[in-house]
Amino acid sequence: MRPILELFPEELPGEGFRKAQIAHWLYAKGALEFSEMTDLPKALREALGREWRLSEFALVEAYPSRDGSVKYLFTLLDGQRTEAVYMPYENRKTVCLSSMVGCPAGCAFCATGAMGFGRNLTAAEILSQLLAIAHHQGLSPREIRNVVLMGMGEPLLNLGNVLKAVRIMLHKKALAMSPRRITLSTVGIPKGIYRLAEEDLGVRLALSLHAPDDETRKRIIPTAHRYPIAEILEAVRHYYAKTKRRVTLEYTLLKGMNDDPWQARLLAKLLKGLSAHVNLIPFNPWEGAPVEGTPRAGILAFAEELRRLGVPTSIRWSRGQDVGAACGQLALKVPKPLLTPLPEGAGR
Ligand code: SF4
Structure with missing residues (x-):
C-alpha cells in the first residue's frame, strides 16, 4: 500500500x-x-x-504536560520513532513537527543531537504527525494554523520531503495554511537557504545561530565547521532580500559558553543591516547533557544588552519541560506516569 x-x-x-x-x-x-x-x-x-x-504510524502515544502542551511519540511503520509537540496558546494552536528520526547536527544542548541520525522522514510522515495530533485533540486538521519544523532533525538536510509536505500544507484544497504561519528552523545550511529563497513559498526561516563567533559556535554545533557564520549570514541576507521575510535568530544561552556581554555586543554588530529578530532560548536540561544553562539573571541581562544595542529581542520561556517536550529535549524519553495512549484506531 x-x-x-x-x-x-x-x-x-x-x-x-x-x-x-x-x-x-x-x-x-x-x-x-x-x-x-x-x-x-x-x-x-x-x-x-x-x-x-x-497513516504512517504503527502507534501514537501522547504525554500531556502540566502547562497544556502535549508531547507525541510516533512509532513509524518500520519501527523507528520520532516526536512532535502540540502547543495550544490562547488564540492559536501550534504544532512542532519533526523532519527526521534523530538528527545529524549534534548540537551540544540538544538531546536529539545526542541520539545521532536515524533517517529522513517522508512528506507523508511529516504530514501524518499533524493529522494524528489534530485527531487526538478533537480538532479538524485545518484548525491547526501554526507549524514549526523545530522538532527532531534539520529540515534543510531533508528539503525535498519537507518542501513537499509544506506545499501540501499550503494547498487550498489540503490544509490551506498561511505561509507566514509555517517556520522552518535550520542550523544554517547555506545551500538549503538559497534553495528555499528560490522556491519563494513565503514561509518563515529561523536560524539557530547560538554564537556570534565561529570558535564558540563549533563547540556548540559540531557540524558548524562546514559553514562559517559569514557564509550563513550571506545566505540569510539573500533570503531576506528575495522574500522580504524577516528572519528569526535562535540563540540558546549556555553558561560560560555564549552568554558573556561581549558576545551580545558581537552578535548585535553581526546583525547590523539584517532585519532579524533574536529569540533567546533558556537551556532545557536533560539527563546526561554536557552543558549547563545560563541562570535567569544572565538571560535577562543578555537580552537587555541586545535591546540596548537596538536588536529586537525576545525570550522564549519553554513549555512542556515536565514531559521532555521543550526545545532541545526531544529524545524519546518520557516520564511513565503521564502516559495517555490514544483511543482505539487513532494510531491508524
Ligand atoms: S537543535 Fe535541532 S539541529 Fe541541533 S541537534 Fe537538535 S534537532 Fe538537530
Whole structure:
C-alpha cells in the first residue's frame, strides 16, 4: 500500500470532483478510515482501502504536560520513532513537527543531537504527525494554523520531503495554511537557504545561530565547521532580500559558553543591516547533557544588552519541560506516569 498523504489534492485517486471530496475528508474532517468517507461510492472506498494507507504510524502515544502542551511519540511503520509537540496558546494552536528520526547536527544542548541520525522522514510522515495530533485533540486538521519544523532533525538536510509536505500544507484544497504561519528552523545550511529563497513559498526561516563567533559556535554545533557564520549570514541576507521575510535568530544561552556581554555586543554588530529578530532560548536540561544553562539573571541581562544595542529581542520561556517536550529535549524519553495512549484506531 502507498501513502495517500504523498499526493497533492489534484493527484488523489478518483475522477473529477471525487478528488476534492477525498481531500476534504483527509484535511478538513481528518478521516481515519476510508470507510468513513460516506459520500464516496462503496466500490471507490474499497479500492482506496486496498491501494492506499491513511497513516504512517504503527502507534501514537501522547504525554500531556502540566502547562497544556502535549508531547507525541510516533512509532513509524518500520519501527523507528520520532516526536512532535502540540502547543495550544490562547488564540492559536501550534504544532512542532519533526523532519527526521534523530538528527545529524549534534548540537551540544540538544538531546536529539545526542541520539545521532536515524533517517529522513517522508512528506507523508511529516504530514501524518499533524493529522494524528489534530485527531487526538478533537480538532479538524485545518484548525491547526501554526507549524514549526523545530522538532527532531534539520529540515534543510531533508528539503525535498519537507518542501513537499509544506506545499501540501499550503494547498487550498489540503490544509490551506498561511505561509507566514509555517517556520522552518535550520542550523544554517547555506545551500538549503538559497534553495528555499528560490522556491519563494513565503514561509518563515529561523536560524539557530547560538554564537556570534565561529570558535564558540563549533563547540556548540559540531557540524558548524562546514559553514562559517559569514557564509550563513550571506545566505540569510539573500533570503531576506528575495522574500522580504524577516528572519528569526535562535540563540540558546549556555553558561560560560555564549552568554558573556561581549558576545551580545558581537552578535548585535553581526546583525547590523539584517532585519532579524533574536529569540533567546533558556537551556532545557536533560539527563546526561554536557552543558549547563545560563541562570535567569544572565538571560535577562543578555537580552537587555541586545535591546540596548537596538536588536529586537525576545525570550522564549519553554513549555512542556515536565514531559521532555521543550526545545532541545526531544529524545524519546518520557516520564511513565503521564502516559495517555490514544483511543482505539487513532494510531491508524
Ligand atoms: S537543535 Fe535541532 S539541529 Fe541541533 S541537534 Fe537538535 S534537532 Fe538537530
